[in-house]
Amino acid sequence: MLRLEALTVRYGGRPVVDAVDLAVDAGETVCVLGPSGSGKSTLLRAVAGLAAPDGGRVLLGGRDQEGIPPHRRGVGLMFQDHQLFPQHDVAANVGFGLRVRGTGREERGERVARLLDMVGLVGAERRAVTALSGGEQQRVALARALAPGPRLLMLDEPLGQLDRGLRERLVVELRSLFRRLGTTVLAVTHDQGEAFALADRVVVMRDGRVEQTGSPVDVWSRPVSEFVARFLGFSNVVPATLTGTTAQCAWGAVEVAEDAPDGPVGLLVRPGGVRLSEPLAGHDAPASGEHTAQPGGAADTTAGRDALPGLGCVVKGRTFRGDHVVLHLDPERGPDLEATCSLRAAPAEGAVVRVRFDPEETVLLPPTG
Numbered sequence: 092m093l094r095l096e097a098l099t100v101r102y103g104g105r106p107v108v109d110a111v112d113l114a115v116d117a118g119e120t121v122c123v124l125g126p127s128g129s130g131k132s133t134l135l136r137a138v139a140g141l142a143a144p145d146g147g148r149v150l151l152g153g154r155d156q157e158g159i160p161p162h163r164r165g166v167g168l169m170f171q172d173h174q175l176f177p178q179h180d181v182a183a184n185v186g187f188g189l190r191v192r193g194t195g196r197e198e199r200g201e202r203v204a205r206l207l208d209m210v211g212l213v214g215a216e217r218r219a220v221t222a223l224s225g226g227e228q229q230r231v232a233l234a235r236a237l238a239p240g241p242r243l244l245m246l247d248e249p250l251g252q253l254d255r256g257l258r259e260r261l262v263v264e265l266r267s268l269f270r271r272l273g274t275t276v277l278a279v280t281h282d283q284g285e286a287f288a289l290a291d292r293v294v295v296m297r298d299g300r301v302e303q304t305g306s307p308v309d310v311w312s313r314p315v316s317e318f319v320a321r322f323l324g325f326s327n328v329v330p331a332t333l334t335g336t337t338a339q340c341a342w343g344a345v346e347v348a349e350d351a352p353d354g355p356v357g358l359l360v361r362p363g364g365v366r367l368s369e370p371l372a373g374h375d376a377p378a379s380g381e382h383t384a385q386p387g388g389a390a391d392t393t394a395g396r397d398a399l400p401g402l403g404c405v406v407k408g409r410t411f412r413g414d415h416v417v418l419h420l421d422p423e424r425g426p427d428l429e430a431t432c433s434l435r436a437a438p439a440e441g442a443v444v445r446v447r448f449d450p451e452e453t454v455l456l457p458p459t460g
C-alpha cells in the first residue's frame with residue numbers, strides 16, 4: 092500500500108529523514124517510534140505531501156507521489172492538536188472532508204452518523220466541539236479523518252495530550268476499529284506504550300534513520316542496540332566481556348542464555364530478571380528464601396556481607412505501577428539497577444537486598460559506548 096524508498100528530507104542541509112526504506116501493507120498498522128527530533132513528523136509530512144523529499148520516493152498503491160498535491164493522495168491525517176473547527180458543531184467537523192468533495196447533504200448526514208457511532212459518539216452531531224472532553228474531541232478528529240475513506244490513515248501523536256487512563260482505553264478501541272474497518276495506518280508517537288498497543292509493526296527511528304523494525308513482541312524482547320533498549324525504558328545496560336555464557340561486567344559475572352562469540356558486548360538485564368532475595372535485617376545477615384542468589388548470579392568473592400552469593404544492593408526508591416513495584420537499587424558495585432517485584436514482596440526503602448540475574452531475562456547487545 093505504502094512504500095518509501097530511500098526517502099530523504101533535509102532541512103538546512105541536515106538530513107532529518109535519512110534514506111528511509113519502509114513498507115506498510117494494506118490493513119496493517121505501523122507505528123513509528125522515536126525520541127523528539129528523530130524525524131517522525133517529517134516522515135509523515137513527506138508521505139502526506141506536506142514536505143518535499145530531497146531524495147528517494149513515496150509510492151502509494153504502487154504510484155510515485157512526486158508532484159501529487161496532498162489532497163489528491165487519498166490519505167487521512169490526524170494531528171496531535173486535532174485542529175477541530177471550534178465554531179462548528181460535531182457534525183460539521185466530521186463532515187468537513189465530505190462537503191469539500193461535494194457529497195450531498197443526506198448522504199453526508201448518514202455517513203457522519205455512522206462514523207460517530209463507530210467512534211462511540213452516537214447522537215453527538217449537534218454538540219459544540221468546544222464543550223467536549225479531550226477524549227471526545229480526539230474521537231471527533233478521528234471520525235473526521237476517516238470520513239472521506241482514506242486509503243491510508245496517518246496519525247501524529249494521536250493520543251498525546253490525553254491522560255494515561257483514557258489513552259490506554261482509546262488505544263484498545265482504535266486498534267479494534269482499525270481491524271474492523273481494515274484501515275491501513277501509519278502512526279507516529281514517542282510513547283512506547285501507545286505504539287506497542289496499537290501496532291502490528293513498530294519502527295524505531297534515531298536521527299532520521301530506522302534503527303529497528305519488527306513486531307512489538309520482537310522489538311520488546313530483542314532490542315538491537317543500547318539506543319533502542321534505553322528508549323524502551325530499559326536502564327540496566329552495561330558494557331561486558333563475554334566468555335562462553337558468562338558476561339563479566341560491573342555487577343560481576345552474569346550468566347546469559349544466548350550464544351554469541353566471545354568478546355566485548357553490551358549486556359541488558361530486564362528489570363523482571365533482577366531477582367531479589369529476602370530483604371536482610373542488617374548488612375551481615377545471611378539471605379534466606381527460595382529467591383536467594385544462586386551460583387551463576389553475580390557471585391561475590393570479597394569479605395563480610397560481600398561473601399554472600401548475589402549482589403548486595405540498597406533499595407533507594409520504589410515506584411508503584413499498579414500491580415507491581417519498580418525498585419531503584421544501589422548495588423555495592425556497578426551502576427544503579429532497576430528491579431520489578433510484586434506489591435506484596437516490595438522491600439522498604441533503605442532495605443538491603445541481594446539480587447541475582449535470571450539468564451533468560453538478559454539480552455546481548457552490540458558493544459555499548
Ligand SMILES: Nc1ncnc2c1ncn2[C@@H]1O[C@H](COP(=O)(O)OP(=O)(O)OP(=O)(O)O)[C@@H](O)[C@H]1O
Pocket residue numbers: 102103107125126127128129130131132133134281
Ligand atoms: N520546517 C522545518 N524547518 C527546519 N527544520 C525543521 C522543520 N521541521 C522539522 N525540522 C527539524 O527537523 C528535526 C526533526 O523534526 P520532526 O518534527 O520530524 O521530529 P519528531 O521526531 O517528529 O519530533 P517530535 O516528537 O518532537 O515531534 C528537528 O530537529 C526539527 O527541528
